Amino acid sequence: MNTPSIPGFTVGLRAGALRVVLLLFVSAIALMGCDDKRRHQTSEEVAFKVIEPAAGADASPEAIATEALAAMRDLQRVRAEGLGKGDNRAKYEEAMGRIFGLADQDRIYDMMKPDPTTNSGSPFSPTDLSKDAAVRKIAESWTSKTAYYIDGVELATIQVLTPSAKGEERRVVTVVAVNADEVKKLAAIRSQSGMGAADVAFENLTPEQQGKIRTAAIAEGFNVPIEARIRMVVAKTKSGWRVQKVDLVSAG
Structure with missing residues (x-):
């Protein structure tokens, strides 16, 4: 399998399962907040110019996942530097627009919007949540989950798996990543x-x-092995393969 390359990714070793659990726990707290008061707030009006995948409409799950990794990496870099620095605001919007183009927006919105009649969706979302706001929240969440390892992605380790479950056509894409320090x-x-x-x-x-x-x-303040895996669920939509979910899991 030919592995695509993206400048800026580095080679890594191993990440411990304990750190993965802790990072996911912190990310979950940051996403949910302390209580559910946001259910009674108005949805933040957000809009980004959607940038379609560079690989085209027929891009493979691996290509879509690789582009998503690059977009999350670029988004995290400008977040870390601060949006007030130089042209970082424009870079933020460009990276977010790429994630919007790579994400399965309809599925994400269905998972996020609260529906009191069926008790589905996220109980922490505002009642008038818009699709753009939902996708932005998820994009920020994905970026926060992977931030510690996103500059240490090793594309040579990418794997594409086909789940055995019937129904929606999906692929699970995983890749090894480490923290460079x-x-x-x-x-x-x-x-x-x-x-x-x-x-x-x-x-x-x-x-x-x-x-x-x-x-x-x-x-020295870390544990071994230091390798983790970034795991992405990519589904076939009417627009092509799109990312539905991003998680950080143990590499073991």
């Missing part, structure tokens, strides 16, 4: 004596060597 810290630890040869995978080291590395890593 943790890669550097781990490399420094591995260079110390008694930690095993640097070119030997962590799982192939002796239990004693693994224990020494874990102890040194914890002292």
Whole structure:
């Protein structure tokens, strides 16, 4: 399989399952808020120019997922720098427009909008939630979930899986990612004596060597393995393959 490349992505190692759980927990709290008062607020009026996928209408699930990763990466970079810096506001809107074009907007809206008659949708959404506002909230959520690892995506590890469930045509796309700072810290630890040869995978080291590395890593504020997987659900729509969901999962 030919793997597409995007400038700016780096190669990584492994991420611990505990950190993944904690990051998802924090993201969930940030998305939900402390209570459900927003159900009684008006929906924020938002509108972005939708940018259609660069790969075209016949783009594969892998191509759509790869574009989504790049858009989330660019969105996170301008968020981290601040929208008031230079032309970051325009860059933010451009990246958000790309995500809008790559997202399954109808499905996202159905999942987000509250419906008191069926008790479906998100109980934390305002009652007059618009489709644009729903997609923006989800795009921000996706970007927050993947922010810690988005600059360390390793596209050579991308996998496309076909779920066995019948019904809507979907694919699950996963890719390995790491935090670049943790890669550097781990490399420094591995260079110390008694930690095993640097070119030997962590799982192939002796239990004693693994224990020494874990102890040194914890002292530096991280855990090993340091690899995570970004998992995307991509569904076939009338416009082509589009992203419905993005999660961070353990690479194990």
